[in-house]
Amino acid sequence: EAGVTQSPTHLIKTRGQQATLRCSPISGHTSVYWYQQALGLGLQFLLWYDEGEERNRGNFPPRFSGRQFPNYSSELNVNALELEDSALYLCASSWGLAETDTQYFGPGTRLTVL
Amino acid sequence: DAKTTQPPSMDCAEGRAANLPCNHSTISGNEYVYWYRQIHSQGPQYIIHGLKNNETNEMASLIITEDRKSSTLILPHATLRDTAVYYCIVRDNNDMRFGAGTRLTVKP
Numbered sequence: 001e002a003g004v005t006q007s008p009t010h011l012i013k014t015r016g017q018q019a020t021l022r023c024s025p026i027s028g029h030t031s032v033y034w035y036q037q038a039l040g041l042g043l044q045f046l047l048w049y050d051e052g053e054e055r056n057r058g059n060f061p062p063r064f065s066g067r068q069f070p071n072y073s074s075e076l077n078v079n080a081l082e083l084e085d086s087a088l089y090l091c092a093s094s095w096g097l098a099e100t101d102t103q104y105f106g107p108g109t110r111l112t113v114l
Numbered sequence: 115d116a117k118t119t120q121p122p123s124m125d126c127a128e129g130r131a132a133n134l135p136c137n138h139s140t141i142s143g144n145e146y147v148y149w150y151r152q153i154h155s156q157g158p159q160y161i162i163h164g165l166k167n168n169e170t171n172e173m174a175s176l177i178i179t180e181d182r183k184s185s186t187l188i189l190p191h192a193t194l195r196d197t198a199v200y201y202c203i204v205r206d207n208n209d210m211r212f213g214a215g216t217r218l219t220v221k222p
Contacts, residue, residue, distance in 0.1 A: 004157070031208070033208065033210075035212075042201075042212040042213055042214055042215070043158070043210075043212040044212075045209050045210065045211070048208050048209075055208070056207075056208060056209060058209070088155060090157050090158070092157075092158075094208075100146050100205060100206065100207070100208075101208075102148075102160055102163065103160070103208075103210060104160055105150075105157035105158045105159070105160075106157050107156060107157045108155070108156070108157050110155075
């Protein structure tokens with residue numbers, strides 16, 4: 001069974017630009033989660049999508065947004081990039097049957113803002 | 115903020131059991147204890163989770179104290195590939211709060 005996939009693996013942008021990160025969940029999973037892991041720091045919860053709807057978001061500014069498509073894949077968009085947005089962005093998926101469903105993570109996208 | 119406290123680092127000899135402790139003294143009745151590990155710059159890998167009872171799977175065992183205020187993850191026969199940061203997480207919803215974790219180094 002294929003795991004969670006993310007693209008691109010690496011992304012380099014300059015300050016003020018927009019970045020789009022993509023995630024494909026495990027087949028059958030309807031929930032997708034996004035996390036940010038800045039260098040040397042722990043994972044910070046960004047967003048949760050389920051059945052195409054945003055269900056919850058972490059303490060991040062509105063320039064972090066996303067969406068979930070009918071096939072349950074998801075995009076994370078970061079507008080007006082700032083240097084401190086440089087981080088590993090991780091996507092996870094789960095069955096979405098309960099809020100405590102096990103989340104399975106992808107390999108991440110390394111975003112570098114210059 | 116994470117609801118757990120873990121030692122920042124531990125060492126373990128290859129082939130021996132690795133016992134990773136976690137304190138979660140403020141855990142409430144409906145909160146699960148989850149363990150993940152992260153090998154350098156990769157996505158976190160799910161290991162095991164439990165609510166009240168001890169759990170075992172092909173990767174590890176999870177021992178939860180009767181008062182649920184602490185738990186221990188046991189890797190029965192640690193290998194060099196088990197070197198990673200191990201995260202203990204208490205959760206009752208989709209918002210998993212990762213702390214700093216324990217950096218486990220397995221030595222030959």
